[in-house]
Amino acid sequence: MDSFANESFKRLDPEKQDRILKAAIAEFAERGYELANTNRIAKNANISVGSVFHYFNTKENLFLYIVQYGSAMIEEQAGKVVDDETLSVAQKIECLLRLAVKSSREEMTLIRLYHEMSSIGNQDLMSKLPRSMELFTAERYVKMLEEGQKKGEVRPELDARLAAFSMDNIFLSLQFAYACDYYRIRFQLYNHPEIDKEEYDEKVISETFQILKGALLVPDMSERD
Amino acid sequence: MDSFANESFKRLDPEKQDRILKAAIAEFAERGYELANTNRIAKNANISVGSVFHYFNTKENLFLYIVQYGSAMIEEQAGKVVDDETLSVAQKIECLLRLAVKSSREEMTLIRLYHEMSSIGNQDLMSKLPRSMELFTAERYVKMLEEGQKKGEVRPELDARLAAFSMDNIFLSLQFAYACDYYRIRFQLYNHPEIDKEEYDEKVISETFQILKGALLVPDMSERD
Amino acid sequence: MDSFANESFKRLDPEKQDRILKAAIAEFAERGYELANTNRIAKNANISVGSVFHYFNTKENLFLYIVQYGSAMIEEQAGKVVDDETLSVAQKIECLLRLAVKSSREEMTLIRLYHEMSSIGNQDLMSKLPRSMELFTAERYVKMLEEGQKKGEVRPELDARLAAFSMDNIFLSLQFAYACDYYRIRFQLYNHPEIDKEEYDEKVISETFQILKGALLVPDMSERD
Amino acid sequence: MDSFANESFKRLDPEKQDRILKAAIAEFAERGYELANTNRIAKNANISVGSVFHYFNTKENLFLYIVQYGSAMIEEQAGKVVDDETLSVAQKIECLLRLAVKSSREEMTLIRLYHEMSSIGNQDLMSKLPRSMELFTAERYVKMLEEGQKKGEVRPELDARLAAFSMDNIFLSLQFAYACDYYRIRFQLYNHPEIDKEEYDEKVISETFQILKGALLVPDMSERD
DNA sequence: GATGAATGAGGGTTCATTCAT
DNA sequence: CATGAATGAACCCTCATTCAT
Numbered sequence: 033m034d035s036f037a038n039e040s041f042k043r044l045d046p047e048k049q050d051r052i053l054k055a056a057i058a059e060f061a062e063r064g065y066e067l068a069n070t071n072r073i074a075k076n077a078n079i080s081v082g083s084v085f086h087y088f089n090t091k092e093n094l095f096l097y098i099v100q101y102g103s104a105m106i107e108e109q110a111g112k113v114v115d116d117e118t119l120s121v122a123q124k125i126e127c128l129l130r131l132a133v134k135s136s137r138e139e140m141t142l143i144r145l146y147h148e149m150s151s152i153g154n155q156d157l158m159s160k161l162p163r164s165m166e167l168f169t170a171e172r173y174v175k176m177l178e179e180g181q182k183k184g185e186v187r188p189e190l191d192a193r194l195a196a197f198s199m200d201n202i203f204l205s206l207q208f209a210y211a212c213d214y215y216r217i218r219f220q221l222y223n224h225p226e227i228d229k230e231e232y233d234e235k236v237i238s239e240t241f242q243i244l245k246g247a248l249l250v251p252d253m254s255e256r257d
Numbered sequence: 258m259d260s261f262a263n264e265s266f267k268r269l270d271p272e273k274q275d276r277i278l279k280a281a282i283a284e285f286a287e288r289g290y291e292l293a294n295t296n297r298i299a300k301n302a303n304i305s306v307g308s309v310f311h312y313f314n315t316k317e318n319l320f321l322y323i324v325q326y327g328s329a330m331i332e333e334q335a336g337k338v339v340d341d342e343t344l345s346v347a348q349k350i351e352c353l354l355r356l357a358v359k360s361s362r363e364e365m366t367l368i369r370l371y372h373e374m375s376s377i378g379n380q381d382l383m384s385k386l387p388r389s390m391e392l393f394t395a396e397r398y399v400k401m402l403e404e405g406q407k408k409g410e411v412r413p414e415l416d417a418r419l420a421a422f423s424m425d426n427i428f429l430s431l432q433f434a435y436a437c438d439y440y441r442i443r444f445q446l447y448n449h450p451e452i453d454k455e456e457y458d459e460k461v462i463s464e465t466f467q468i469l470k471g472a473l474l475v476p477d478m479s480e481r482d
Numbered sequence: 483m484d485s486f487a488n489e490s491f492k493r494l495d496p497e498k499q500d501r502i503l504k505a506a507i508a509e510f511a512e513r514g515y516e517l518a519n520t521n522r523i524a525k526n527a528n529i530s531v532g533s534v535f536h537y538f539n540t541k542e543n544l545f546l547y548i549v550q551y552g553s554a555m556i557e558e559q560a561g562k563v564v565d566d567e568t569l570s571v572a573q574k575i576e577c578l579l580r581l582a583v584k585s586s587r588e589e590m591t592l593i594r595l596y597h598e599m600s601s602i603g604n605q606d607l608m609s610k611l612p613r614s615m616e617l618f619t620a621e622r623y624v625k626m627l628e629e630g631q632k633k634g635e636v637r638p639e640l641d642a643r644l645a646a647f648s649m650d651n652i653f654l655s656l657q658f659a660y661a662c663d664y665y666r667i668r669f670q671l672y673n674h675p676e677i678d679k680e681e682y683d684e685k686v687i688s689e690t691f692q693i694l695k696g697a698l699l700v701p702d703m704s705e706r707d
Numbered sequence: 708m709d710s711f712a713n714e715s716f717k718r719l720d721p722e723k724q725d726r727i728l729k730a731a732i733a734e735f736a737e738r739g740y741e742l743a744n745t746n747r748i749a750k751n752a753n754i755s756v757g758s759v760f761h762y763f764n765t766k767e768n769l770f771l772y773i774v775q776y777g778s779a780m781i782e783e784q785a786g787k788v789v790d791d792e793t794l795s796v797a798q799k800i801e802c803l804l805r806l807a808v809k810s811s812r813e814e815m816t817l818i819r820l821y822h823e824m825s826s827i828g829n830q831d832l833m834s835k836l837p838r839s840m841e842l843f844t845a846e847r848y849v850k851m852l853e854e855g856q857k858k859g860e861v862r863p864e865l866d867a868r869l870a871a872f873s874m875d876n877i878f879l880s881l882q883f884a885y886a887c888d889y890y891r892i893r894f895q896l897y898n899h900p901e902i903d904k905e906e907y908d909e910k911v912i913s914e915t916f917q918i919l920k921g922a923l924l925v926p927d928m929s930e931r932d
Numbered sequence: 933g934a935t936g937a938a939t940g941a942g943g944g945t946t947c948a949t950t951c952a953t
Numbered sequence: 954c955a956t957g958a959a960t961g962a963a964c965c966c967t968c969a970t971t972c973a974t
Contacts, residue, residue, distance in 0.1 A: 040937070064291070064376055066289070069963090069964070070964080070965060070966080071940095071964075071965085079938080079939090080938060080939045080940060081940065081965085081966080082937095082938065082939050082940065082967080083937075084966095085965085085966060085967080086937075086938075090965085090966085091964095091965065091966090147375070147376070148376060149439065150439035150440060151289055151373060151376035158438055158442070159438075163442065166443060167446050170443075170446040174447070187467075189467065190464070190467060190468070191449075191460070191464045193447045193448065193449055194447065194460075194461060194465065194468075195464070195468060197434075197444065197447035198427055198430075198465060201427055201431075202423055202427070204430070205423075205426035205429070205430060206426075208375075209422075212375065213383055213384070214375035214376075214383045215375060217383070217388060218388075218391060219422065221388060221391055221392050221395040222395050222399065222418045222419065222421055222422035222425070223418065224416075224418055235416075236419060239415070239416045239419040239420070240419065240423060242412075242414065242415060243419075243420060243423045243472045243473070244472070246412060246472045246473070247468045247469070247471045247472035248468070248471070251476070265954075294946090294947065294948090295947075295948060295949085296947070296948085299957090304955080304956090305955060305956045305957055307949095307950085307951085307954095307955060307956050308954085308956075310948085310949065311954075311955075315948080315949085316947095316948060316949090490933075514741070516741035517741060519968065519969090520968075520969060520970085521969085524936090529934085529935090530935045530936055531935085531936065531969085531970085532933095532934060532935050532970095532971085532972085533933085533934060533935075535969085535970065536933075536934075540969080540970085541968095541969060597825070597826070598826060599889065600883075600887065600889035600890060601739055601822070601823060601826035601889075608889045608892070609888070609892075613892060613893075613896060616893060616896055617896050620893075620896040620897050624897065637917075637921060639917065640914065640917060640918070641910070641914045643897045643898065643899055644897065644910075644911060644915065644918075645918060646897055647884075647894065647897035648880075648918045651876060651877055651880035652873055652876055652877070654880070655876035655879070656876075658825075663830050663834075664825035664833045665825060667833070667838065668838075668845075669872065671838065671845040672849070672868050672869065672875070673868065674866075674868055685866075685869075686869060689865070689866045689869040689870070690869065690873060692862075692864065692865060693869075693870060693873045693922045693923070694922070696862060696921045696922045697918045697921045701926070715958070744942090744943065745943075745944060745945085746944085749961095754959080754960090755959060755960045756945080756961070757945090757946080757958095757959065757960055757961065758958075758959055758960075760945060761958075761959075764945095765944080765945085766943095766944065
């Protein structure tokens, strides 16, 4: 599973583990995989290069470790929302949207990492990443929609798998729009220039929620904008 | 504007220009920006490295030139669809979807290039890219929806800018799902395993179309699945 | 003299000493001095690196210790042959030849070690090696030939020292031909390809014996091939 | 064949080629393969590291190239002696001996290189070396002895192949004794301490010649020491 | 004494860019 | 203009050795 770090790393003082991961995340998120410098990571983590390679063996492993670590953190939160049985599908979607925006703001570097991982230069890196976490999330989204269809909340004519895929695409695009420079600029191309920064997150969430409701849910007679 | 190539490049025999661009596109698309090798590009284009740097000055410029060249090609086609006054918004969206899938299949390397450009390692590259082309497309999408709202085709309660953004996100995600390894695998996480390859493109298009119709258009009374 | 290992090593449980020496011999013989890895030696000997350096202080010392240990083992056997007063010089030479081949087969790693020690990269290592053992052997060979000359067995016109040197060269070359990859291949360049493997050792011994007899001994009237 | 250097190296100004080879030979001969430093070679050859790797691709190739280059130079001279039809076998052997000593003095670094190549750490290097040159020499030695047997110069009862092998071993050991530190010291173990340096080469040659004559040739009735 | 985590200097190799021809 | 040989800074990773426990 996560055999990217060795046992001695896991036995480390959590504060030290954190220092190392933070330094690595910062470096990879700021410069991308190829331009990230292991010596600099070590220096910023206040450990020796030797130790970095003792713990992770290769730069590649270090990268895969933090990507996995980061996506686990984010997907875990999404899982909680999806599994919450007290929420309607509409409420879950709204929570997920809110989570996407929030995580982009708070864990920006992790989102950037996720994007970096998908970058073309690292094709073979990618093939080494266990997709179990993503598969798990994908299946949960699909199940959420299927059960929503049974309950009459989700449009029955949709293919749950492809619908879940589109929904996830919206979430992911939103995260990139907040966390990655390129997508941020692209986002601004679509923004009302006059909009006030503070309240804009809320606006983005509510508008995207409208889009997703229309896309996925059966029209709610009791609801009016 | 496109001052990435010098005059002598533009005066070149078109066949030679093409050879150079093809070699550069292939290299950047296959290996990503950092791992792409200018010497190899020159060799594959059957010219000298000296000439490459004579035409483009830097690796960065060469990359920006082909990205711009590539996106122009793709956005031009999208523009034609949006500007076609004989089509309803629904028809335009379907055409754009079809175009996204088709371009992903036919111009895979250009899509990959576009993705690579957004990769984190190239932050400052990105800031040098003129976004005029994308801005133009964004504005066209917005206008399409606004006019659709006036005509009663598009849901009036939507913010046209954010709706256009979501729509474009769906298009872009679909293109990446076809062209980029990482997104392809992610896509497969959502696929019906039993689905037949041949007919699947059509299925993806029609299902995504359903999603976008629900998301963007006012329900059509005459339509039933 | 052999101050390469400290007292605590010598006080060690012989089984543990052996484990350490075996691991070191295997590592140095397989990879050569520079590529040998002290951490791996420790791991294979089931002790800590710290202990290795506690016992031997440096990698160099460890190497010198095992080289000395190994050559002592081999030269000891040669000494017994030379000192055996019941044998004629011819018989001694044949025994020494047989011993060279046998030790190459049985103590291949020690022979390799000996060769590695002579490798150029370790010039200053070499100067630290006490040559007492080799000197002792050299003197014994010389004395054997000198006494053979007195008894009329060895060609009287030979310089005993240079003759002993040539004889030793033949022995050493034979050992390398059996134990070291490079010399093995070189040996094969001279082999009859059709020769049967099993009986070949015997053939090598008898032929080389003929050579050495001709080189060193006075023709024996009673002997005919 | 000698594809260790690329075409552009071969097209180089001979003076420059020589400078590079000399620098490489000196470095490898002085420190051995593992400890040799490509940056230092470049500096001493007054070229850039980049050029070294342009010409030879890897440190390994550079090493193999100079080893081949060196052994070709030495074996070429040996070939001339063996092929000289005006000489008797005895004369050829004496010339070869003289050549061994002379080449050891004049091309000491090449001999050291040859020894380094056979060092254990470079097993896989070794397997990449074409042995054609050595095979050629081996076959010439064998043929020399076989023809000597037909002419009645060489002892008829000897196996020509194994005899040639022993002869070559004597030559090689002698070269190492002159060129390689370890073997030089071993050689001194056998030396008359009182011997005068100047005339000693001659003494070594004549004594070793006696040994080889006895080993290989039929006793010459007209010859007396 | 024993442990093994930590250190950090050092080296092979790459590649964008230059410039003499 | 075109060439392509030359440059050299930069980076991942190794491993002998140390030392706190």
